Amino acid sequence: MTAxxxxxxxxxxxxxxxxxxxxTSVQAMSAETTINWLHLETNQPRLExxxxxxxxxxxxxxxxxxxxxxxxxxxxKAKLPTLLQSDNAPSMFYTWAGGVLKEQxxxxxxxxxxxxxxxxxxxxxxxxxxxxxxxxxxxxxxxAVPTHSGVVSFxxxxxxxxxxxxDGEAIKTWGExxxxxxxxxxxxxxxxxxxxxxxWPLQFFWSYLVMxxxxxxxLDAARAGDGFLSDGFVEASQKLIDLGKLEAFQKGxxxxxxxxxxxxxxxxxxxxxxxxxxxxxxxxxxxxxxxGKGLAPENIGRFPFPAIEGAPGLVTDDFGGINxxxxxxxxxxxxxDFLKFYTNVDNAKKLAAxxxxxxxFGGEEGLVEPSMKLAAEQMSKETWHQNYLxxxxxxxxxxxxxDISAALAAGQISAQDAVQQVQDAFELEM
Amino acid sequence: MSQTDSMAAKKPLGGLLxxxxxxxxxxxxxxxxxxxxxxxxxxxxFTVFVILPIGEAAWYSFYDWNGYGLPTEWVALRNYQLIFRxxxxxxxxxxxGLIIAVSIxxxxxxxxxxxxxxVRRVRGAVAFRLLFFLPYxxxxxxxxxxxxxxxxxxxGLVAAVFNALNxxxxxxxxxxxxxxxxxxxxxxxxxxxxxxxxxxxGLQAIDKEVLEAxxxxxATGWQKFRRVTLPLLGSTVRxxxxxxxxxxxxxFDMIMPLTGGGPxxxxxxxxxxxxxxxxxxxxxxxxxxxxxVLFVICVSLAFSYKRVFMKND
Numbered sequence: 001m002t003a004x005x006x007x008x009x010x011x012x013x014x015x016x017x018x019x020x021x022x023x024t025s026v027q028a029m030s031a032e033t034t035i036n037w038l039h040l041e042t043n044q045p046r047l048e049x050x051x052x053x054x055x056x057x058x059x060x061x062x063x064x065x066x067x068x069x070x071x072x073x074x075x076x077k078a079k080l081p082t083l084l085q086s087d088n089a090p091s092m093f094y095t096w097a098g099g100v101l102k103e104q105x106x107x108x109x110x111x112x113x114x115x116x117x118x119x120x121x122x123x124x125x126x127x128x129x130x131x132x133x134x135x136x137x138x139x140x141x142x143x144a145v146p147t148h149s150g151v152v153s154f155x156x157x158x159x160x161x162x163x164x165x166x167d168g169e170a171i172k173t174w175g176e177x178x179x180x181x182x183x184x185x186x187x188x189x190x191x192x193x194x195x196x197x198x199x200w201p202l203q204f205f206w207s208y209l210v211m212x213x214x215x216x217x218x219l220d221a222a223r224a225g226d227g228f229l230s231d232g233f234v235e236a237s238q239k240l241i242d243l244g245k246l247e248a249f250q251k252g253x254x255x256x257x258x259x260x261x262x263x264x265x266x267x268x269x270x271x272x273x274x275x276x277x278x279x280x281x282x283x284x285x286x287x288x289x290x291x292g293k294g295l296a297p298e299n300i301g302r303f304p305f306p307a308i309e310g311a312p313g314l315v316t317d318d319f320g321g322i323n324x325x326x327x328x329x330x331x332x333x334x335x336x337d338f339l340k341f342y343t344n345v346d347n348a349k350k351l352a353a354x355x356x357x358x359x360x361f362g363g364e365e366g367l368v369e370p371s372m373k374l375a376a377e378q379m380s381k382e383t384w385h386q387n388y389l390x391x392x393x394x395x396x397x398x399x400x401x402x403d404i405s406a407a408l409a410a411g412q413i414s415a416q417d418a419v420q421q422v423q424d425a426f427e428l429e430m
Numbered sequence: 431m432s433q434t435d436s437m438a439a440k441k442p443l444g445g446l447l448x449x450x451x452x453x454x455x456x457x458x459x460x461x462x463x464x465x466x467x468x469x470x471x472x473x474x475x476f477t478v479f480v481i482l483p484i485g486e487a488a489w490y491s492f493y494d495w496n497g498y499g500l501p502t503e504w505v506a507l508r509n510y511q512l513i514f515r516x517x518x519x520x521x522x523x524x525x526x527g528l529i530i531a532v533s534i535x536x537x538x539x540x541x542x543x544x545x546x547x548x549v550r551r552v553r554g555a556v557a558f559r560l561l562f563f564l565p566y567x568x569x570x571x572x573x574x575x576x577x578x579x580x581x582x583x584x585x586g587l588v589a590a591v592f593n594a595l596n597x598x599x600x601x602x603x604x605x606x607x608x609x610x611x612x613x614x615x616x617x618x619x620x621x622x623x624x625x626x627x628x629x630x631x632g633l634q635a636i637d638k639e640v641l642e643a644x645x646x647x648x649a650t651g652w653q654k655f656r657r658v659t660l661p662l663l664g665s666t667v668r669x670x671x672x673x674x675x676x677x678x679x680x681x682f683d684m685i686m687p688l689t690g691g692g693p694x695x696x697x698x699x700x701x702x703x704x705x706x707x708x709x710x711x712x713x714x715x716x717x718x719x720x721x722x723v724l725f726v727i728c729v730s731l732a733f734s735y736k737r738v739f740m741k742n743d
């Protein structure tokens with residue numbers, strides 16, 4: 001062994017070390033900043049706009065490079081914790097706000113951007129919707145740049161409703177909605193398209209029912225520690241069971257994925273779809289439908305999730321996602337600056353034209369789709385905006401909410417058991 | 431060596447002892463460079479990628495930890511209590527048992543029967559061997575996706591068959607009772623080819639003369655199989671069952687695209703349970719505890735099986 005480590009070998013080692021050191025220093029000298037942008041976007045036109053915004057920024061800031069990294073939705077969620085703690089952490093990544101972002105903010109792996117927002121007398125902060133900023137705020141610090149938000153509402157196939165003699169515009173209360181479901185069933189039409197296999201599409205129903213049953217105060221109190229066992233939650237769960245009993249959902253909905261459900265609606269095989277604001281756009285219909293076309297825009301109607309008679313929730317209380325970008329701890333400083341550029345009014349308008357409702361004031365002027373303009377208008381008058389509950393309540397309670405929503409709609413558990421499961425998961429987190 | 435031996439024989443006892451230890455030492459010293467050079471790579475790899483992760487998982491399983499930073503919240507055995515209270519995990523255990531049972535009782539006999547057919551030197555036997563082996567070559571995820579489509583009640587093959595018969599098409603994957611049967615069917619379809627190939631190899635190793643001798647003695651086909659082929663194939667059968675059991679416990683990639691463990695956890699296996707309830711819910715501590723339980727089950731099954739059934743193989 002000593003022979004191996006003799007002079008000639010040591011000499012060679014020294015040369016090798018020297019060479020590596022030399023290479024590193026060369027690299028350091030020519031160092032240019034690279035922003036690694038980790039996303040999960042599959043919508044091609046939207047991606048093109050991102051690339052456009054990125055190259056605009058690169059042109060304005062020589063030496064800054066923006067590289068795109070893609071991960072599939074589920075892979076992204078599974079891989080992120082490991083990725084954030086490795087040397088390969090991206091500079092910025094997508095967020096749905098809520099409990100997951102809160103957990104990330106406690107790890108010290110992501111950057112607090114409060115200062116950047118407040119700089120120059122809050123110039124950047126004033127550009128963005130304060131409610132959206134609030135949803136990215138934990139412990140009085142802002143942890144992500146909100147870029148767009150959405151609202152979930154009922155979409156309906158006008159032709160199918162007419163066939164069953166239902167007037168979609170007239171549906172204002174839950175009772176009227178369930179009557180419509182019964183009428184559609186009687187006419188031999190599948191009332192609602194739902195993706196029970198993915199579970200979260202049914203979580204939309206439970207969440208909205210809860211919002212209508214307990215109202216903002218009720219949900220805030222539950223989250224603050226009162227828990228989920230009160231009558232309102234049980235009642236909301238029971239309403240979902242009752243809806244399922246009316247055979248409200250298409251056949252085989254428990255195993256259907258979200259794309260299956262979207263196709264069921266876009267093909268005209270079911271009358272209602274509870275979904276996000278871009279459902280009725282021709283691009284989205286073409287993507288969802290089996291025939292590559294989908295329903296014509298004039299055949300699609302929309303109404304907000306109905307109110308429940310005698311319950312505190314308002315019909316103007318909106319439910320929908322709030323999204324944005326998180327900057328990681330070790331990201332180059334330019335990342336924050338780039339996000340400021342990304343959220344300026346011009347870029348927000350460009351993105352709005354691609355079918356998102358921007359959180360930048362004035363950005364909504366870029367919306368071209370009439371159905372999305374209506375959704376944006378509804379959001380501008382909203383009395384409360386609740387983020388997706390599976391995000392808001394954190395990854396664990398959130399998944400339980402998804403589980404019970406699917407189980408309730410299929411009549412697999414009782415309302416009491418459902419809220420108890422949520423409560424059990426919630427207590428473990430406390 | 432023989433020289434030192436003969437020398438030792440001439441010396442008195444004390445001298446013999448000291449010589450022995452010296453011999454032992456020289457033997458070790460002779461091998462030392464080899465050990466130092468060749469043991470560390472394997473030892474380090476094994477330690478870093480096998481021993482350490484197992485130890486880490488065991489350590490994490492006592493914490494409430496979401497995967498960020500270092501685990502700090504010690505919860506003792508709470509994760510294990512939660513596992514055994516969880517209905518989905520108990521369902522996963524039952525399902526794993528079912529998969530093992532079907533693998534042993536249906537898949538292995540089917541593979542053995544087909545192997546005895548395609549091992550014959552008749553025209554087309556090789557083509558059939560290839561055909562039966564094809565499902566095994568297919569990636570698990572692809573197989574899961576294909577079968578999801580086959581079972582689809584709207585556009586799938588099953589729907590087409592039922593529609594052709596003028597019957598309402600069923601949604602088997604949405605049916606809590608039927609979904610697991612569908613999964614089991616795919617498991618048998620996917621892996622019987624692998625076991626068949628094991629048996630083909632085993633059958634080819636059997637001496638033809640033994641079978642000829644049985645022929646001359648007037649044994650029937652069944653008697654030849656029962657008294658000659660099967661006993662001679664014993665070690666292959668035991669190996670095949672061993673693979674079936676371990677493979678069943680690890681089943682994951684095919685289930686995720688096929689059912690995702692649903693509907694309502696009806697097709698959950700231990701590994702899909704670990705993934706859905708540990709990884710996807712950012713409950714790394716809980717997931718690690720599931721991993722430990724799975725590890726203990728696998729190791730005890732593997733060792734006891736080897737000890738009881740494969741001790742002579």
